[in-house]
Amino acid sequence: AQSVTQPDIHITVSEGASLELRCNYSYGATPYLFWYVQSPGQGLQLLLKYFSGDTLVQGIKGFEAEFKRSQSSFNLRKPSVHWSDAAEYFCAVGRSFYNTDKLIFGTGTRLQVFP
Amino acid sequence: DTGVSQDPRHKITKRGQNVTFRCDPISEHNRLYWYRQTLGQGPEFLTYFQNEAQLEKSRLLSDRFSAERPKGSFSTLEIQRTEQGDSAMYLCASSLWAPGSTDEQYFGPGTRLTVT
Numbered sequence: 001a002q003s004v005t006q007p008d009i010h011i012t013v014s015e016g017a018s019l020e021l022r023c024n025y026s027y028g029a030t031p032y033l034f035w036y037v038q039s040p041g042q043g044l045q046l047l048l049k050y051f052s053g054d055t056l057v058q059g060i061k062g063f064e065a066e067f068k069r070s071q072s073s074f075n076l077r078k079p080s081v082h083w084s085d086a087a088e089y090f091c092a093v094g095r096s097f098y099n100t101d102k103l104i105f106g107t108g109t110r111l112q113v114f115p
Numbered sequence: 116d117t118g119v120s121q122d123p124r125h126k127i128t129k130r131g132q133n134v135t136f137r138c139d140p141i142s143e144h145n146r147l148y149w150y151r152q153t154l155g156q157g158p159e160f161l162t163y164f165q166n167e168a169q170l171e172k173s174r175l176l177s178d179r180f181s182a183e184r185p186k187g188s189f190s191t192l193e194i195q196r197t198e199q200g201d202s203a204m205y206l207c208a209s210s211l212w213a214p215g216s217t218d219e220q221y222f223g224p225g226t227r228l229t230v231t
Contacts, residue, residue: 004157032217043119043206043222044158051217090157101146101212102171103220105157 002027002093006106013081014114021076021109023091032094033074034103035065039087047089050074061085086113117141119223121207127229128197135193136226140209147190148220149182151175152204164190165212197230204228 003026013019025031032051036044048059055067065076074091088110092103120139128134140147146165150158161180162172166187176182179197184190194201204227208220 034219036222041224041227043121043224044208046219046221049217049219092157101148101163102160102173103148103150103158104160107155107157 002031002095002104004091004093004104004106006089006091006109008109009107010110010112012112012114015083016080019076019078019081019085019111021089021091021111023074023076023106024072025074025091025093026072027093031074033065033067034092034094035059035063035074035076036090036092036105037061037087038090038108044090047076051094081111081113083113083115086111119207119209119221121205121223121226123226124224125227125229127231130199130230131196133193133195134197134228135191136205136207136228138190138192138207138209138223140188140190140207141211141221142188144209144211144221145187146210146212146218146220147184148208148210149190149192150206150208152206152225153202158206161192194228197228199230202228202230 005024034049035047088108090108091106095102122137148163149161152158164184179195182192204225206225208222210218210220212218
C-alpha cells in the first residue's frame with residue numbers, strides 16, 4: 001500500500017533563510033506526487049505536483065520540489081523564506097498514475113518563521 | 116471560478132445529534148472528494164464521487180456516515196448519532212477528471228466539527 005512519510009514534525013527557520021521539507025513515499029510504480037500548504041483554519045492549497053518528465057518541478061510562491069526515484073523522495077525547497085510562508089505543509093501521493101482519486105497524505109510539517 | 120465552498124465552517128453539536136455538511140465544488144468539476152483531518156494529522160480519505168456515482172468509501176466511513184451527490188453538483192455528508200471521536204475538520208475537494216489525463220484536487224476551507 002502507498003504511504004507518505006514526513007520525518008520533520010516541526011521546522012523553524014529565520015526569514016530569508018533557505019528551506020527544505022522532506023517527503024518520502026512508498027509506491028510500487030511511478031508516483032503522482034503533490035505538495036499542499038495549509039494556513040491556520042484554512043483548506044489546502046496546491047503548491048506543485050509531479051507525475052512525469054523533468055524531476056525538478058516549479059510551483060507557486062517560489063517553491064520547487066525535486067523527485068528522486070532512487071531515494072523515494074520528493075523534497076520541497078525554497079531559497080528564501082518569507083514570514084508569510086509559516087503554515088503546515090503536506091506531501092501527498094495519488095493512488096495510481098493518471099488517477100488521483102484517493103490522495104494519501106503525510107502527517108505534515110509545521111513551518112515556523114522567525115523575523 | 117469561485118473555488119470549492121463548504122457550509123457551515125464550524126459546527127458544535129452534542130453527542131448523539133445528527134449533523135449535515137454541504138460542499139459545493141468548482142462548477143465544471145466532475146469528481147468530488149471528502150476527507151477528514153484530525154489534529155496533528157494529514158487528511159484521510161473518506162469517499163469520492165464521479166458525477167452522482169459514489170465510487171469508493173473508506174473503511175473509516177462507518178454506517179453512521181452517509182454522503183450523497185444527488186445531481187452531480189453539490190454534495191452532503193451526514194453523520195448520525197455523533198460521537199466525540201467524530202470531532203475533526205471535514206474537507207471537501209473537487210477535480211476535473213478525464214480518462215488518460217491527470218487531474219488535481221482543489222480543496223475547500225473545511226467544516227470544523229466539535230462534538231461535546
